[in-house]
Amino acid sequence: MKTERQQEIIDVALMLINEKGIQGLTMKNLSREIGISEPAIYRHFENKIQILLAILDLFRESTREIFEKELHSGISATEKIEHLFTRHFERFANNPSLVSVIFSEELFRGEPLLMQKIAEVIDKNASILTQIIQQGQQNGEIRDDISADHLAVTVMGSLRLFVKIWQFSGYRFSIKEDGGKLLTSVKILIQKN
Amino acid sequence: MKTERQQEIIDVALMLINEKGIQGLTMKNLSREIGISEPAIYRHFENKIQILLAILDLFRESTREIFEKELHSGISATEKIEHLFTRHFERFANNPSLVSVIFSEELFRGEPLLMQKIAEVIDKNASILTQIIQQGQQNGEIRDDISADHLAVTVMGSLRLFVKIWQFSGYRFSIKEDGGKLLTSVKILIQKN
DNA sequence: ACAAAGTTAGTTTATATTCACTAACTTGCA
DNA sequence: TGCAAGTTAGTGAATATAAACTAACTTTGT
Numbered sequence: 001m002k003t004e005r006q007q008e009i010i011d012v013a014l015m016l017i018n019e020k021g022i023q024g025l026t027m028k029n030l031s032r033e034i035g036i037s038e039p040a041i042y043r044h045f046e047n048k049i050q051i052l053l054a055i056l057d058l059f060r061e062s063t064r065e066i067f068e069k070e071l072h073s074g075i076s077a078t079e080k081i082e083h084l085f086t087r088h089f090e091r092f093a094n095n096p097s098l099v100s101v102i103f104s105e106e107l108f109r110g111e112p113l114l115m116q117k118i119a120e121v122i123d124k125n126a127s128i129l130t131q132i133i134q135q136g137q138q139n140g141e142i143r144d145d146i147s148a149d150h151l152a153v154t155v156m157g158s159l160r161l162f163v164k165i166w167q168f169s170g171y172r173f174s175i176k177e178d179g180g181k182l183l184t185s186v187k188i189l190i191q192k193n
Numbered sequence: 194m195k196t197e198r199q200q201e202i203i204d205v206a207l208m209l210i211n212e213k214g215i216q217g218l219t220m221k222n223l224s225r226e227i228g229i230s231e232p233a234i235y236r237h238f239e240n241k242i243q244i245l246l247a248i249l250d251l252f253r254e255s256t257r258e259i260f261e262k263e264l265h266s267g268i269s270a271t272e273k274i275e276h277l278f279t280r281h282f283e284r285f286a287n288n289p290s291l292v293s294v295i296f297s298e299e300l301f302r303g304e305p306l307l308m309q310k311i312a313e314v315i316d317k318n319a320s321i322l323t324q325i326i327q328q329g330q331q332n333g334e335i336r337d338d339i340s341a342d343h344l345a346v347t348v349m350g351s352l353r354l355f356v357k358i359w360q361f362s363g364y365r366f367s368i369k370e371d372g373g374k375l376l377t378s379v380k381i382l383i384q385k386n
Numbered sequence: 387a388c389a390a391a392g393t394t395a396g397t398t399t400a401t402a403t404t405c406a407c408t409a410a411c412t413t414g415c416a
Numbered sequence: 417t418g419c420a421a422g423t424t425a426g427t428g429a430a431t432a433t434a435a436a437c438t439a440a441c442t443t444t445g446t
Contacts, residue, residue, distance in 0.1 A: 023302065
């Protein structure tokens with residue numbers, strides 16, 4: 001599906017976004033970092049938007065995997081949320097560049113194709129998380145004095161802000177370790193009793 | 194301090210950021226929207242960064258007001274958090290453009306002056322919220338089985354994500370009304386017992 | 387030998403900023 | 417009081433830089 005060079009372009013593009021933000025992803029920087037000329041990149045991608053779309057696809061696929069596998073497994077809702085957190089933390093720890101993508105909604109405004117793809121991912125994830133919580137409420141694991149929607153906003157909001165703080169710190173603390181602690185707190189917050 | 198024209202430039206700049214994102218804030222768009230020539234803007238601001246700094250200052254001041262007034266008032270911690278939420282919602286309802294600024298960290302990367310100002314605001318707010326929560330824990334209003342830090346991440350994370358959802362919806366629901374409901378849920382989550 | 391992947395040298399478009407100049411005012415003082 | 421001098425806010429034209437992308441040629445590996 002994807003050639004080696006295409007993969008390399010995507011990897012380096014992600015790195016650039018991570019280091020300097022979307023403004024840092026220029027064809028010039030990209031080619032310099034890879035070690036080929038600018039036009040050479042056009043042998044592998046039609047244009048810059050296709051590169052960004054490929055990045056978003058990558059992101060969507062790895063996110064979809066995390067979310068959908070959880071939804072249909074036989075474990076408890078609490079465990080599902082636990083897995084959701086830890087898998088995300090693992091993913092970000094292995095590939096911090098993805099964090100920039102997760103917060104990139106603002107950056108893609110004006111590019112309908114990119115915005116649409118971002119919106120898709122966000123909607124899908126939100127609805128799956130809400131489903132998981134509802135299910136947990138039905139079988140008595142998760143408190144039902146608060147609506148599943150609100151709990152989902154809280155859970156997802158905590159996760160997002162925590163990741164953002166990690167990014168802002170320059171990745172100075174261990175997202176897996178400290179994230180695990182936050183997860184414990186979130187579990188206590190949403191559990192029944 | 195600020196002339197009428199400077200205020201107008203700031204207002205229009207905010208509007209542009211809100212409508213088309215930061216990419217939409219060009220000197221050309223700005224001048225067209227105001228109805229003067231591009232160079233005329235330079236009679237009022239040294240350069241574009243100074244305009245953005247002025248916007249961030251505005252944002253910082255109105256945020257500082259909200260946070261600091263709460264901290265030193267005599268009301269309970271829960272009420273303080275309540276005020277914090279509702280004041281924010283009011284502010285955003287009156288001036289949706291500010292929402293774009295609150296999520297603009299990613300866009301200002303590469304401009305040290307802007308990044309620094311953003312970081313300042315975020316740090317300050319986080320520390321004040323944590324203080325408020327600690328105080329609530331000490332006088333038994335707020336649960337103390339979870340650290341103030343984690344509760345702060347949850348409260349702030351929920352608020353942020355909710356505002357983001359509102360923005361994404363195209364401001365289609367009432368942030369004051371629905372935000373009030375979310376607030377009720379958050380209060381239940383963090384209260385003692 | 388030929389197609390894929392590369393290069394050099396451009397083009398076009400956009401953007402922030404500067405330049406030289408002007409019309410309309412305000413101010414200081416003979 | 418009246419006018420010379422200065423200030424303010426504007427203009428159109430030009431400049432510098434950077435971006436994405438293209439045309440035409442060359443190299444390289446099977």
